Amino acid sequence: MVSQEELIREARENGMELLPLDKDTYELFFGPQHMATENYSLILKLDGHRVVKAIANPGFLHRGFEKLAELRPWYTNIALLLRVCVPEPDVPEAIYSMAVDELMGWEVPERAQWIRTVVLEMARVTSYLFWTMGLSFKLGVYTAGQWAAAYRERFMALFEQLTGARVYHIYTIPGGVRRDIPGDKWLRQLKDTVEYVKNKLPDFDNILFENYITYNRLEGIGVMDKKFALAEGVTGPNLRAAGVKADVRRLDPYLLYPELDFEIPVLKEGDSLARALVRRFEIEQDLYILEQLLEMGPPDGPYKVEDPRLKALPRFKVPAGDAYAHVEATTGDFGAYVVSDGGNKPYRVQIRGPSISHGIRVIEQLLVGARIADVPVILMTLGNCPPDIDR
């Protein structure tokens, strides 16, 4: 039998960094293969089942998208950057395209703007349903999770008809969208799906959001106050759950959002329950926005700009300059900063994922004092998407 000291000494010799151990505490490597962390790694120092110290270690995915983007032509980067955050791949497409549109000086046609708005809202609903699935699985309420997956599948089928792909759409491109909507039948199907999912939301309330287990597990866990959230750069639903009424769709309007009517749900508590409920209210608002857009109907006209430069895609050049575009994603404020030196490849692309603010410093502070069973719940209600950090 090898003693613990020997094991630690051996690990140190092999270059592994361990926290200094004393008698009462022990160390746990939580992730990256743990189901609850979603390829995100946490090093927890535990006293019994209480977390004494947490260190976030994001370098597991290790993909270097930003460097790769500098080596590829402008258009092919869409197929790369959308892989930043899987549950909502339309957001990186949209921000990159919006930044390139600004550099090119293009005014995107109305029909393309309508389609982009519909796609972004569909992506929000699918992402929230995916999140509902994750939360319910982590709480042990498996039924709600399976429903959410099934309803998400309906939207996936619509995405497949629209773009030809279920998950990675590669649909929003600089200057508009890649192809037109399939026709009136698709619009009718989308309308039916929106109505169907809307009618099913009370079931989620009964089984998950108003469930006594959920309240017991989420209330008062991982509390984040307004001042702390603002100082740490937390955005999106997490900030709204802490009492700040902030939404990029209203503050920095893009696409058709100035014409649409929707509410911004705000709660004051800042705990895990508030973050979960804000997301629950937002599903309803997103479905309401989709209803309005369908009632408005797609405007006539072209679905992308008519520009001769679009005909030679590999030699497509973008004027020198820099632009920043951001949209409201389900995880928070998602932005892209694009620099061009006038060539056929971007000079620098930086994706600003929302998780980079709440996924490192905030988690390290929120987890202190939490029970080990609460760690997955806190990670889930923050909407942590590890690829945002490790781009």
Added chain:
Amino acid sequence: MTLEKEENILRQILEKAPYAEGKVRRARRIEFRIPAERIREFLTLLKESNFETMMQITAVDWIKDGEIELVYQMWSYTHAVHAFVKTRIPREVEKAKVPSVKDIYPVAETYERDAHEFYKVYFEGNEKLEMPWILEDEDREAGVCHRKDFDMLNYVKRKYKILDRFEEDKEDYVI
């Protein structure tokens, strides 16, 4: 569209910071250029002017000019304005230094670690820079992987030992 709001904010900040140059780029976007040594002073001023949150710090390697440009991107919920704060520092690793702003905006610590790891910009006063972060030790030692003069293709070939394998018909694989 009128840009009155943006011009007012710009004027108020420039009055207090005569060393800065600024312009309104478009609605809800303003830009400043400042010398690197006054970054702490200027960001303190921005925080007092209701720019509550830092969105990110971007390092851009302008290899032709021999400089690295740091873009501090600030967002104000009060004004709904995004501010680019640009500053340039020399490209040499020994001289690429700038004071840390993590006590003014705590979230800056993460972005400073990012810029340090990938662009070798040293932020004086941020003690977390020496800690391992995204890159593995081997890659950190190899150098500055996101800078423009780093030959990533050769590095990857050497690291995964694929250079020898393609040695015979190397010319076919030149990209």
